[in-house]
Amino acid sequence: MRIRLTLVFITFCFCCLGYAQENVISEIVIQGNKKTKTKAIAKLNSIREGDVLDSIQIEEDIKRLKRLPSIAHAYYQVHKQENGYKVVYGVEENFTIIPSANVYTTNNDEFAFRVGLYEFNLFGQNVALGGFYQDDIYSSFGVNIRAPFLFSKKFGLAFNYQSLTTQEPVFLDNGTADYKYNNTSYELLGLYQFNFQNRIELGVNYFNEDYTYRTGATAPDVPLDFDVNKLLFKGIYEYNNLDFYFQYVSGFRSVANFQYVISTEEVLPDFLIGWNDFMYYHRIGKKGNWASRLRVGLASNDESPFAPFAVDNNLNIRGVGNTIDRGTGVIVLNTEYRHTLMDKDWFVLQSNVFVDGGSWRNPGGDFGDFGDTQNFRVYPGVGLRFMHKRIFNAIFRIDYGYGVTEDATNGFVFGIGQYF
Template identity: 30%
Template sequence: MKTTLLFLCIFFGHNILAQKIEDIDFEGLTKTKPFFLHTHIQCKAGMPIDSVIIEKDVQQLRNLNLFFKVESKLTLLEDSSKNYRLTFIIEEANYIFPILLIGGFKDIFKLEAGLNNINYKGEGKTIGAWYQYYDRHSFSFYHNTPKYLHSNFGHNIVFSKYSTIEPLYFKAKKSFFNYDNYALWLNAKYWLNKNYHVDLGFTPMYEKYRQLDSVEIPLVQRDFTFFKFRINSGIHFKKINYLYERISGIKSTLYTETIQTKNEPMASFFLVKLSTVQHFLIHKKGNLSYRHVFGLSTNKVSPFTPFVLDGFLNIRGIGNRIERGTGIHFINLEYKHTIYQNKILILQSNVFLDAGTLRAAGEKIAMLFSLKETKAQVGFGLRLHTKKYYKTIFRLDYGIGIHKMGSNGFSFGMGQFF
């Protein structure tokens, strides 16, 4: 009896192990290149069938954040009892979508508009153009290749002209300048594995400042220009699972940057910043997310400090670049809940708490943890996801100040806040 059982176990175990993937194909592709997807899956022709690996590959294809839906099926080939075809069934998206953000605080208005192709040439590359009105006119053109085929390298290239009316802080005085920045950012990245990559970038810049008021400032000239260069580096970790309007997982970045100029030593600095974003699924319709950012720079008294509190960047509804400093510490906490969906759209409501502090130039790090210095906003909003155009999310937020001298404000845009 024991001999018979052993024989049956060996026989059936052999047959199970002998089942192989003879062929792999992708069904439903109209724009994405199959060879691009092959570089992102573990399954290969000739491998034994492993349901765990297949499910991981399905999620990996979803995590490319390019498709509405990804599923898999195994089909027994004709005239075979052990060879199968593995098919990934994919529903592709419209990859060219608009960029739009509208918002304001009191007498400040901001508009962003543009076009973005997130699957250029069917290889997961990004190319786009962007326009902004935020006191003045800005634009940029960019191209991003996350990873070259059959290589661990990738790149970013951005050419931009950024123009605003910028407040500069000279101790107790504040003066406004027309600010123009022309930059060409060249960035190379290297993937250590599917979750980790490092990057290194170089940016030559030309900046112009023209004072708009008559505030006395401790500079020789009221109008001045800089030729500057930036060197940046980063270590990035990302392990995010996408489930259409809801996401789970974590991503984190340790970023360093130095900016140097010969004309004005006060404009040179070094900074380091650690940012972490984490998402949690709550039951079947909820999504809890938080972002935590902590950064420090060279702590010298200068009007050209790199960190800023701004209602469009970190604390919703707080206002227009209300403070600058040599250190920053802020947290965004948000809960989104799916309240309605059909074949065309998904509607989410959200509530949030944003809080943060800056270290003023020359002050101690303890200032970043001072409740007295903390600026906080609570608020609510809506997210409208369109199912026809992938990643097209209309966002509306309204922030209410709960700190001393707090202000209220709204922002309307596309995409999630973080």
């Protein structure tokens, strides 16, 4: 009896070994890439020659490739060979040297714009390098470099420099003052991906803030001019389960951002700030896409006129104006339905119907401020998207938001890329 059991066990082991040998990956081929280096793509893939064929790993690799700025679309094929399986990864590349632009106006004749030029696949290694110029009453500029796979497929670095100058409203008890505001900053971030869906960024930002009074109300405890150096420690955690098919997106994404700012001036005290963006995308039929973003954030609740959360055209409420209010807490919901009107080989025309709504907590206030009608804003609107399917983020958007709440405005918001 023991001999029979031993023979059965040995036969079973040989069968399993033979089956495993037949299902190994004998060859991996990457095709379709011209600018992107083959080694750069292979470094990101989870399968290797000699591994047992795993369709789940391959599917994750394809999703990862489609998230890259350098890749417009990706697919795979599996071919049976005598000694195993040949796996072919095929990619369709994006053109990755592109301009960026954001333009926004309101019925108060406010006008501001930001233009830039970025290369998202420098040296064929998925390194992003670029800069921007902004005109928002005053001139500003910045330079950014991001190498998420600098050391491995999990670990990279990013560096950002900017000199940002704007006219900022400061909301006092007896009225509003306008300050010329300059922020010059140097930021270094470490980038790490735990796995396909989870990643973090940790870093430090050294910056200088310079406020110069221009016009409007004044207060004895608010200086007219001051210059302050600050140190900011930043942490970002992202969960990303999005799946892309050209202009269509489905899935869930969450991005949590936490910052601790150390100041050298009492008028701008140290503070904590954190917010989370929850984004959900759902395909509707063949041509529809529903997209929503919920932002919830809180900061140290100091009675400072320089509160960190702004109400702004280009950030959260389309049509509201350029930095019309500030708060130490924020709840904003953006939801929109995108419908493809035209889909050609390279060109897509997409319509957009949206509702942006949100509320803010006043500096030094309480959570009841979120329900105050003076802090609550709702802006429905419509828009169009003009897209190039072979150029990364080549989406020219135009939205018109019309306020329906108290003291509302209306206006156009132009930009490159989807609003969220």
